[in-house]
Amino acid sequence: MLDILKFILKLILIGLIPALLLFVSKSDYVLDYLINKDFLITIENKEVVKFWLFLLGTFTAALIVPVKLFITEKKLKKQTNLLKNQVNVILEQICRDLDVRTDSISLRVFKVTKPFFSKTIKLNSYYIDNITTIINGKKDLVFEVKNNEVQGVVGRTYVEKSFFVDYNITNDDNSYQLTSELKNRIGDVQFCCAAPIVFDKEKIKYIISLDSNELIHKSAPKTALLKRNLVYLSQLFDEFIL
Structure with a gap:
């Protein structure tokens, strides 16, 4: 049960990254706050930052699912090969016990x-x-x-x-x-x-x-x-x- 909760939490956190980037690119509240604090951005480059945040958020959202699928498929393939080897070991032992090919x-x-x-x-x-x-x-x-x-x-x-x-x-x-x-x-x-x-x-x-x-x-x-x-x-x- 704990493993399932960890997996769900991980998915939520990964999904929040592009959502947060897109939210900031569309909202002036966060950017204005950073400008007032004189942190990283200024009023002059605000629109440029919004553009790059939007682009990064869109790119990240489009990339996360294929990458996750690729990693999952690799893990499943590796697990399948390991299980196949274990099955073959047991079958070979059964054949030896039964004295057959x-x-x-x-x-x-x-x-x-x-x-x-x-x-x-x-x-x-x-x-x-x-x-x-x-x-x-x-x-x-x-x-x-x-x-x-x-x-x-x-x-x-x-x-x-x-x-x-x-x-x-x-x-x-x-x-x-x-x-x-x-x-x-x-x-x-x-x-x-x-x-x-x-x-x-x-x-x-x-x-x-x-x-x-x-x-x-x-x-x-x-x-x-x-x-x-x-x-x-x-x-x-x-x-x-x-």
């Missing part, structure tokens, strides 16, 4: 939405530039949760509100109630795991998932390490990215 794991995020006047929960793929894996196809990948229908590992994660993993998605015994379109979009995925990102009052807003087309052999140690690192990844997304 780094490029064989895809990272995805799904945003939870509930349309008005509908009981259907939609889990929409949410792309984050340079961090998550691009979904194939022109449309978003969407899983649904409604009544007794729970689609995909992502849907199971949402319903159970906890980490979920399946090492063999293609097993005929598995039932994720996927439509033909979803099956085509998912393709040859063999492995998938997901974890919720929980906000206040245990409300899930996003779900993070990992999937691979490679068959990964299941073991208790792998699952324990996977769960721990996926929790780290969820916390990173919760605090700094989403």
Whole structure:
């Protein structure tokens, strides 16, 4: 809260600079006061001072916003690169634990939405530039949760509100109630795991998932390490990215 107040105060102070310059250039009160005190200006150069104050105020007002945007963009780009590196470090560790190639794991995020006047929960793929894996196809990948229908590992994660993993998605015994379109979009995925990102009052807003087309052999140690690192990844997304 204190940081927000400091930021607002800083914006106000920066905005006051051009406003003050323009005010002084349009008002005789301040300039006449300075003339009476014999400070910096005289009656002879008053109009010249007003002109330069007006020009400086206009220039400053026009310059502040682009400069602030440029600085902010640089900071955001630097922060994004740092976060991307942190995400990659965690993903590399997960791949080592699962004994798979780094490029064989895809990272995805799904945003939870509930349309008005509908009981259907939609889990929409949410792309984050340079961090998550691009979904194939022109449309978003969407899983649904409604009544007794729970689609995909992502849907199971949402319903159970906890980490979920399946090492063999293609097993005929598995039932994720996927439509033909979803099956085509998912393709040859063999492995998938997901974890919720929980906000206040245990409300899930996003779900993070990992999937691979490679068959990964299941073991208790792998699952324990996977769960721990996926929790780290969820916390990173919760605090700094989403």
